[in-house]
Every structure is written in C-alpha cells, then in structure tokens.
Amino acid sequence: MHRPVTPGPHPDDPGYPALSAPAAPGLDALDARLVDCRACPRLVDWREEVGRVRRAAYRNETYWARPVPGFGPADASLAVIGLAPAAHGGNRTGRLFTGDPTSDFLFTALHAAGLAALPTSRSRDDGQRLYGTRLVSPVHCAPPDNRPTPAERDTCRPWMARELALLGPTLRAAVVLGGFGWQALMPVLTAAGYVLPRPRPAFGHGAHTRIEGPDGPLDLLGCYHPSPRNTSTRRLTPEMAADVFRRAARLARPDD
Template identity: 50%
Template sequence: MTSDILADRCRSERSLLGALCQRVIACRQCPRLVQHRERTAQEKVRRYRDCEYWGRPVPGFGDPDARLLVVGLAPAAHGGNRTGRIFTGDRSGDFLYRALHRAGFANQPTSIDRDDGLRLSNCYITAAVRCAPPDNKPTVAELKRCRSFLLEELSLLRQVLVIVALGQVAFRACLNVLKARGVPVPTPLPRFGHGEVTAFPKDLVMVASYHPSQQNTQTGRLTEAMFRQVFDLAKRYLDASPGQLNDRVTTQRR
C-alpha cells in the first residue's frame, strides 16, 4: 500500500472517529441516565455551583493512532459529567493521569478541564458507559446499549495492541466487545483480577486493573505503586517485537 493511500486512510479514520464522538454526545437512548446526568448538571454540588456542567454523554479522548486503549466504567457525576472529558475533574482522573504521565502517555499529570492543554500520546481513553449513572451502577440494559460505541471505537482504533480495563465492569464490557468483533476469547472466560493479563490472537493483550475510584485508592486496595505497575506492564507489551506479545504473556504465567 502506498504512502498516499495510507495517509488517506488515516484521514478517513480520524474523521470517522470524530463523527462517532458527535453521535455519542447526541445520544439519548437511556432515559434513566439522561435524567440523572441532566438533573446533576442542574442541581450541581456546592463546590461547583458556579461551573457550567457538560451534562451530556462523554466521548472518548486521545490519540487516534493509539496502541494503548484505556477503558473505564463511566463518567463521574461531578467529574466528566461536569467537564465533558473522560476522567477529568475528579480524584479518579488525578490518579489515572499521574500514572499515564509517568509512563509517557500524557504530557502532564493533571486533567482539570477540556482546555487545560492535556494531550495523550499513543493512548486513547474511553468508557463502557458514556453517561454518569446513579451510584456509579449502570444497568445491564444500559451497558448493552452503549456497547456499540465501544465496538466502533475499537474498530476505528486500528493500532491498538494493549487494552487496560479499569474495574470489573469495564473488563466484562471489553470481553463482550471483543467477542462481538469475532475475536476468539479464551474458555473458560478469563476472570477479573488486578494485574491479570489475557492474550488474544493478532498480538492483542488485555491487562486488568482495579478501578482508580476513591473507594479503592483511599482504602489502599489500589496504591499508586500497583497502578504504575499496570502501565509499566502495558509498556513492556507495547515494546515487544511483532509476534512476541503473546509469548510474553505465556512467559509471565509460568
């Protein structure tokens, strides 16, 4: 394939990714989530009472040529639902972007708002559900309705080799999307566990991590050292030569 054809394909895929983001923002498929995100944006909380909330679904964000895909649960009611960018403006995001910056995937360790200058390199961040759910608990039906967005993202992010799934919900969502794409999934199904690695055909690897929620980080269930190790592991897989990713997973399990 010539360089001109490759360049045209890249421009087309970037355009399709942008169009997908606009469809995500316009989505109103889940009445419960629409009501919750909009009510939260109107009622606000005291510390953000002077802020204008986003109050809509939150699209993915990052490098269209990313080889690392990070998948979370959903926007936080007063984080992404306020700022309009995934993992932005809350403690979970602080925890995540510090780790990404240390690993070289982000140009700064903080993510405050959509105009703070944050750029991701070789990394794209998205979520299993695009609206802030009540009590951070989307229903099975809501997860299923949102699945098409994650499926399309994975199809358009053609360079992805490593997926980091943050939490059990994101982990299961990723497995469902991979199965929908026709990717052979190991049987029995992989079990969620922090630091567990699952290899798929064509050099695709998924690394599971506890979600960087305050419930996990403030209790010590997930420490900064544990989280850094997840992204150090992701980097090692990305640095492997073509055809060697699955070999590295096999070696690690011995």
C-alpha cells in the same frame, strides 16, 4: 426528480447507538453522534439533573451534562477502559476521567508511565495530551450511584464496539479498570472477531491474557479501578497502577 430524504435514527430512540455507531467512518464522526445520544431515559434524567443542581464547589460552572466521548489519539496502540463518567467529573467537564479525585489518581499513574503529558486532568482546555493511549468507556453517561444497569450497558455497547473497531489497526494492548469494564469488554471483543480462551479470562489486578484478533494479537491487562474506595484503602496504590501502565506500554509498543 427529487428523491425523498430518509430520516436518520433519532437520538431519543433506544436503538440509536446500534443504528448510528456502526456507520461512523472515524472517531470524530463517532464522537459527534455519541454526544447527541438520549437512548437511556434514566441516565439522561440523572446527568441533566446533576448539571442543573450542581455541586456547591462548581455552582458557577456550566456542566457538560451530555454523553462523554473517548479521549486520546485515533492511532492509539493502548486503550484504557473504565466504567462511566463521574457525575461531577466527566459529566461536568466533558472529558473522561477529568476533574475529580479518581482522575487525579489515574493521570498521576499515566504520567508516571510516560503516557500523559500532565499528572492531572482538570478541564478540556488544560493542555493535557495522551501519548499513544485512548481512554474508552463502556457507558458514556454518568449513572446514579456510579452503577449503570445491565440494560444501559448493553444499549451503550455499540459506541465502544465501533470505537475499538476504528482503533483496531493500531491497537495492541488494553488496560481494563475494574471488573465491570472487563465484563463489558468481553462480548465486544467476541463480536469483533477476537478469539477468547475458554473459560473466559477472569478479571484481577495484574491479570494478563493475549488474544488473537482480526488486526493481530491484543494484550489485555487488568487493574483495580481507581475509585476513592480502592485508593483510600490502598487496595490500589499509585505504584501499583503505574506498574500496570508501564507493562501495557511495553506490550503496546514493543519496538520502542
């Protein structure tokens, strides 16, 4: 007797992340489900429009124009949490923090801290590798004006929640780039069983708090987001960013 096959969640369903992410058995499976997601119509329209119109400098390239998964090893002890892919960066190349000025700044700092093989991140096949570090994003599609809505952030949350849960056994520290990522992370940590102090820790560059979780303590550090506005005004310098990453690396791998 043949049993009827129960269809899985459809990528167009607004509940697709919440239905699909928690059951992913590993990061590869999670990423495979994530790249099919079409749960946020505004973000889908924008990422695909950018991929069709393209910037003049990239007019001969085929844009990724899909959700962009995390990047880095599955046994990372350090997570770097950003905001969302850039329209002509990650949305073009298919890899977070890749192919735009923000990524150049970030990878220069990661390389200076010994966390990246190369000081630049230009494409998915450029040979870049991260050492003990994984890039994570609260929102996986490029948003108009780099501003996802609170509803889009919340819809996307299950992807980051599952990613951090899968990293949990080895994760010991996280650097959060900017206040948006910091605020997006707090409910994920609470739901995952981490004990946050009260009042909740406030974001700031160089902020540091240690929280207890199901797999042991986690050190959270804040760093200004490496946006062109912050770097051109020198609110964030390469030395400032590298100092935060060096500190995070020591906390993540205290026995090295």
